[in-house]
Amino acid sequence: MNGTLSTFELSDRTAVVAGAASDIGTAIALRFAAVGANVVLGDIDETRLAAMMDRFGDAQVRVRTLRTDVTRRSEVEALVGLATREFGSLEVMVNLAGVIHDANVIDTREADLDRVLAVNLKGVFFGCQAAVSAMTEGGSGSIVNMASLAGFKPVPELSCYAMSKAGVVALTKVLATEVGSSAIRVNAIAPGFVEGGMTTRRARRSDGSIDEELMDATRKRARRNPLRTTGTPDDVANVALFLASDASRYLTGQVLHANGGSYMP
Numbered sequence: 001m002n003g004t005l006s007t008f009e010l011s012d013r014t015a016v017v018a019g020a021a022s023d024i025g026t027a028i029a030l031r032f033a034a035v036g037a038n039v040v041l042g043d044i045d046e047t048r049l050a051a052m053m054d055r056f057g058d059a060q061v062r063v064r065t066l067r068t069d070v071t072r073r074s075e076v077e078a079l080v081g082l083a084t085r086e087f088g089s090l091e092v093m094v095n096l097a098g099v100i101h102d103a104n105v106i107d108t109r110e111a112d113l114d115r116v117l118a119v120n121l122k123g124v125f126f127g128c129q130a131a132v133s134a135m136t137e138g139g140s141g142s143i144v145n146m147a148s149l150a151g152f153k154p155v156p157e158l159s160c161y162a163m164s165k166a167g168v169v170a171l172t173k174v175l176a177t178e179v180g181s182s183a184i185r186v187n188a189i190a191p192g193f194v195e196g197g198m199t200t201r202r203a204r205r206s207d208g209s210i211d212e213e214l215m216d217a218t219r220k221r222a223r224r225n226p227l228r229t230t231g232t233p234d235d236v237a238n239v240a241l242f243l244a245s246d247a248s249r250y251l252t253g254q255v256l257h258a259n260g261g262s263y264m265p
Contacts, residue, residue: 007247011036014087015244016080018070018127019097021048023196024146026055027233028094028240033059035241038087042068042079043097070097070123073130080130089138092244093131095124096146098164100198102157113160120164121171128175132184140183144243145172147190147255153263165190169255176253185252187243192259193222194231226261 015032019025020041033039033056041063043049049065056063064086068079083090099119101112124145135141150158151165169188176186193199199218205211222230239258242248257263 008241008245009035010092010241010245013091014038014040014083014089015092015094016040016042016083016090016127016131017094017096018042018068018076018079018123019095019146020065021045021052022096022098023233024191024194024236025094025096026052027237028096029063030055031234031237031241032092032244033062035245037092037244038062038083039064040079040083040086041065042070042076044069068097070095070126071118073126076123076126077130080127080134084134090131090134090141091138092142092144093127093135094144094146094240094244095127097123098146098198100158100161103160104157105159108160116160117164117167120161121167124168125171128171128186132175132179132182135184136179136182141185142244142248143172143175143184143186144240145186145188147172147188149190149192149257149259149263151190152257152265172255173253180252185243185248187248187251187253188255189236189239189243190255190257190259190263191231191236192225192257192262193219194233194236196233223260224262225259229260231258231260 010032015037017025017029020029021043029039029041046067066079066082068075070076101116131143145168147168148165150162151169172186172188239256
């Protein structure tokens with residue numbers, strides 16, 4: 001591999017992906033493994049975690065999984081502990097576990113607000129805490145947090161989600177100022193519409209199948225951006241690899257907006 005491409009390598013490095021069973025989480029984990037990283041995957045969905053393993057092929061020897069509820073600090077610490085115990089260090093932490101709730105502000109129940117903030121914001125906070133502890137000991141690292149277009153561009157019925165993602169942005173910037181002197185970088189990705197996962201929820205029938213007509217209408221609305229396209233999990237994974245690797249060594253406290261131009265800060 002030539003010098004330019006080698007800056008994207010993660011050989012001999014260990015990455016934890018919290019929320020790995022999601023479409024984006026899976027894409028990130030596969031991308032990291034493909035460039036040589038040891039990968040430790042955490043998610044509350046054990047079934048999907050187990051099903052992911054076959055996709056790593058020969059790289060399975062460098063992959064570990066652990067059921068992880070990111071709303072519990074002890075479980076996030078256990079996930080990071082698995083990484084350092086199995087592979088000796090932690091160089092990359094990706095915090096992307098997330099849930100969404102659709103409701104007007106006036107109709108939102110306290111329980112729904114608490115759930116979204118617990119997963120999307122407290123879960124990221126716990127992930128950052130655990131990662132910083134391990135990375136400080138190792139002497140460097142890169143933390144990648146998952147924000148969202150919704151944290152910058154108001155969308156009706158997404159108040160809980162938007163609040164949580166705006167909080168992730170604030171956390172990212174504050175932490176970057178606190179740990180930069182320890183050679184730890186902290187950045188975030190704010191995707192726009194990405195195919196799969198959460199974006200199918202409003203087209204999903206009660207039996208779990210997708211109403212393709214509704215889904216196509218949703219895509220058409222999402223493509224009203226300068227690039228006239230929607231994103232894929234691989235698009236987000238490519239940005240995550242950039243932030244995890246030495247290619248972004250001079251970048252911290254930043255939010256990269258992978259959204260086709262839907263929002264330009």
